[in-house]
Amino acid sequence: MIELVGFDGDDTLWRSQEYFEIASSAFEAIVGNYVDLADLRLHERLLAIEQANMARFGYGAKGMTLSMIEAAVQVTSERISARDIHRIVSLGKDVLDHPVELLPGIRQAVEAVAQGHRIVLITKGDLFHQEHKVAHSKLADLFHRIEIVSEKNNRAYARVLGEFNIEPGRFAMVGNSLRSDIAPVVALGAWGVYMPYHVTWAHETGAAIDDADRMVEVADATGIPGAVRTLEERARLQAG
Numbered sequence: 001m002i003e004l005v006g007f008d009g010d011d012t013l014w015r016s017q018e019y020f021e022i023a024s025s026a027f028e029a030i031v032g033n034y035v036d037l038a039d040l041r042l043h044e045r046l047l048a049i050e051q052a053n054m055a056r057f058g059y060g061a062k063g064m065t066l067s068m069i070e071a072a073v074q075v076t077s078e079r080i081s082a083r084d085i086h087r088i089v090s091l092g093k094d095v096l097d098h099p100v101e102l103l104p105g106i107r108q109a110v111e112a113v114a115q116g117h118r119i120v121l122i123t124k125g126d127l128f129h130q131e132h133k134v135a136h137s138k139l140a141d142l143f144h145r146i147e148i149v150s151e152k153n154n155r156a157y158a159r160v161l162g163e164f165n166i167e168p169g170r171f172a173m174v175g176n177s178l179r180s181d182i183a184p185v186v187a188l189g190a191w192g193v194y195m196p197y198h199v200t201w202a203h204e205t206g207a208a209i210d211d212a213d214r215m216v217e218v219a220d221a222t223g224i225p226g227a228v229r230t231l232e233e234r235a236r237l238q239a240g
Contacts, residue, residue, distance in 0.1 A: 004161075004170065006119070006173040006185075011176045011177075011197040012176045017199045020064065023092065024043070024046070027072070059126070060126030060130075062126050064092060065095075072088060102137060103221055113174075121134065121146045122147045145164075157190070168188040169189050169190065169239075172231050173192050173193070183210070191234075192214060193216055
């Protein structure tokens with residue numbers, strides 16, 4: 001019943017959020033030379049600025065870097081030095097330059113799913129950065145198609161399914177974000193394999209799932225093939 005399986009990229013196939021967390025901590029240390037971080041709630045301020053800028057800058061390290069600069073200028077009342085702004089730019093470059101490290105067991109899981117299904121990589125973020133990750137992951141040849149999108153919402157998933165000529169009930173998405181990977185596809189009538197990551201960006205949390213029976217949660221990559229089989233059985237039962 002499930003013909004097409006989608007995989008998320010960041011923190012599903014390869015590590016990502018740790019590098020952003022490291023940059024965020026270094027950013028706070030820089031700003032802490034100008035203001036009292038205990039009274040500032042800098043993490044919340046930066047998140048609010050990132051979210052406000054998302055429609056302009058999109059997701060990824062470049063948007064984060066521009067938002068860090070804006071936040072630093074604001075909270076220091078424009079006292080931050082050019083030297084420290086340059087240090088913030090370097091933090092963004094470090095994120096862009098980080099190595100692509102696959103999560104344990106993910107190659108074997110993708111290969112196992114690919115034996116019985118067409119598979120597609122659906123990831124979001126900066127185009128150049130995501131293309132770099134895909135190329136260096138050495139997983140690209142396993143996928144029938146690679147989609148790098150600006151946002152992962154109902155419209156984006158519906159477009160991909162339409163181009164594959166696949167009904168939602170014959171599609172399953174594997175990912176670490178309830179907001180971006182699971183909730184939109186379940187809302188369309190598709191299926192989700194949720195593999196939580198140990199650290200998640202606050203923007204990706206807090207999504208409600210319309211139908212929990214259309215989702216299976218796994219602890220790590222080894223559970224993905226079995227989860228797809230479980231969803232296929234549920235799909236068969238639902239179809240009668």
